[in-house]
Amino acid sequence: MAVSENFLDQLKKVVGPKGWSTDAAGLEPHIIETRGLWRGNCDMVVRPSSTDEVAKVMTLCHEAGVRVVPQGGNTGLTGAGVPQGGIVLSLSRMNKILDVDPVNYTLTAQAGCVLAAVQEAAKEHGRLFPLSLGAEGSCQIGGNLSTNAGGVQVLRYGNARDLVLGLEVVMPDGRIWDGLRALRKDNTGYALKHLFIGAEGTLGVITAAVLKLFPWPERRETAFVALPDAICALQLFQKFSENCGDALTAFEYLNAESVDIAIDHGAGVRPPFTEKYSAYTLIELSGAGAALRDALERVLEGALEDGIALDAVIAESGQQAVDLWRIREAVPEVQPSCGASIKHDVSVPVSKVPEFLELAQSAVEAEMPGIRVVAFGHLGDGNIHFNLSQPPDMDADAFLDQWNHFNRIVHDIVNGLGGSFSAEHGIGQLKVDEMKRYKGSPELELMKALKDAFDPKGIMNPGKVL
Ligand SMILES: Cc1cc2nc3c(=O)[nH]c(=O)nc-3n(C[C@H](O)[C@H](O)[C@H](O)COP(=O)(O)OP(=O)(O)OC[C@H]3O[C@@H](n4cnc5c(N)ncnc54)[C@H](O)[C@@H]3O)c2cc1C
Structure with missing residues (x-):
């Protein structure tokens, strides 16, 4: 149902002339999902410039029962930020760093700060804000949380x-709930903040956050390693965990198909080896002192001697490290060059990653000969992006028609291994049915009770998560 002109006029008065759009060009970037998977609609995009303005907008919407979708950079991958009527509440004008306290290792930011700007502000004070992902130049801290x-x-x-x-x-x-506390210890009842984190805009609008900072790591050591298979990748992960502890910052897995497509289609991707291998890992150690490099070399030498690793490249400069990371970053970017793809963002206990990869690959290949498995991701977190590219000679739409069918095969395997059907991208509208299938009682009822308590009129991002 369209929102009345009279109501929109009240919102315009709250946010002023720079704070709203109703024309098609102004709405367009806010009603689509950037990969074109979803297209929604809304009557207005409001861009408040302060928490008080957000509060006034929400008061009006609550009284009138108008739907609200909070939006950050609109880079989410589950259609969570795509509106289905009502208004979009964009945080983009609330983009100030409010405070950096290097002694307390905290940074306070408005929700509309772009992630890269938060990282930069921390770095200016010799501190690290470690959240880092491909969309960091456009996603916002409110969306990240x-x-x-x-x-x-x-x-x-x-x-x-x-x-x-x-x-x-x-x-x-x-x-307005002012929970902007910069405390590392605060045992005063329910941890309300955790209800809003990961809620995908269904419980309230995050307007600011106090974030944890860390010492800026003096050194980074990066290596790209070729291995016989995922079992060896897991063994190598164990060796690095045991020998390097907290210095192990990233341990990424890439199957052969991932590296092949990155090399074939990725701008600026250089082949790491002259030969091709079955599996690869990208490893990063960070911290202080020359001991990092010694540890990296020592573990890799041992792995090469044991046959766990087959070849390895260690970055000798910052640029070489960037080049090695570029291979990993290119994989999701270049997947559209291989035709349609069906995606799974799943996690299993780290010890079960090789078993998951083997079971899932065999199952999908048996189901559709010619399907190509592009499996990559954060092995150290047990999180694999298990993406399926269409057989080269198949019609793209016919392949995408099989989305739910392949989700069922893969998610059932994940579920059987005690894993999660959404490791890091959330639920949005993409996985609402999976929530119903895999979350039993009383988990779903408790979530629904929370939703009703926080948002009794159901105006916050309806149709998402639950
Ligand atoms: C190239 C690329 C790489 C990515 N890599 C990763 C990755 O490695 N790991 C990972 O976890 N994710 C990754 N993502 C997805 C990532 O989660 C999102 O991109 C990001 O966290 C969302 O931020 P955003 O500001 O774009 O939020 P949006 O897409 O605008 O919104 C996402 C959800 O949050 C809600 N929301 C936004 N702002 C607020 C707010 N202030 N208050 C309440 N609700 C709000 C929205 O309603 C929506 O439900 C990637 C995405 C891309 C495009």
Whole structure:
């Protein structure tokens, strides 16, 4: 149902002339999913410039029962930010770093700060904000927290959830919860902040956050390693964990198909080896002192002697490290060059990653000969992006018609191994049916009860998550 002109006029008064759009060009970037998988609709995009304005917008929407979708950079991969009527509440004008306290190792930012700007502000004070992912130049901290984003350094620093000390949130009825506490210890009842983190905009609007910082790592050592298979990748991971502890910042897995497509289609991707191998890992150690390099070389030498590793390249410069990371980053970017793809963002206990890869690959290849498995991701977190590219001679739409069928095969295997059907991208609208299938009672009822308590009128991002 369209929102009345009278109601839109009230919103315009709250946010002023720079704070809204209703024309098609202004709405367009906010109603689509960037890969073109979903297209929604809304009557207005409002861009408040302060928490008070967000509160006034929410009060009006609550009274009128108008749907609200909070939006950051709109880079999410599950259609969570795509509106289905009502208004989009964009945080993009609330993009100030409010405070950096290098002694307390905290940074306070408004929700609309772009992730890369938060990283940069921390770096200016000799500190690290470790959340790092491919969309960091456009996603916003509010979106990162609302999706509990993961990325490439979870192994050492945790998910977005682990990087938050305090939050400021505007509730669906317009009340402001000021939980912007910069405390490492605060045992005062329910940890409300954790309910909003990962809620994908269904419980309230995050307007600011106190984030944890870390010492800026003096050195980084990066290596790209060829291996016989995923079992050896897991063994290598164990060796690095045992020998390097917290210095192990990233341990990424890539199957042969991933590296092949990155080399064939990725701009600026250089082949790491002259030969092709069955499996690869990208490893990063970070911290202080020359001991890091010694540890890297020592573990790799042992792995080469034992036959766990077949070949290895160690970056000798910052640029070489960037080049090695480029191979990993190119994989999701170049997948469209291989035709349609069906994606799975799954996790299993780290010890079960090779078993999952073997079971899932055999199952999908048996189901559709010619299908190509592009499996890559954060092995150190047990999180694999298990993506399927269409057989080369198949019609793309016919392949995509099999999306649910392949999801069932892969997610059932994941479930059987005690894993999760959504490791880091969330639920959005993509996985609402999977929630119903794999989350039993009372988990779903408890989530529904929370939703009803926080948002009794059901105006916050309806149709998502639950
Ligand atoms: C190239 C690329 C690489 C990626 N790599 C990774 C990766 O390695 N790991 C990973 O976890 N994810 C990855 N992602 C997905 C990632 O989670 C999202 O890109 C990011 O965290 C979402 O931030 P955003 O600002 O774009 O949020 P949006 O897409 O705008 O919104 C996402 C959800 O959060 C809600 N939301 C946004 N802002 C707020 C707010 N202030 N208050 C309440 N709710 C809000 C929205 O309603 C929506 O439900 C990648 C995406 C891309 C495009």
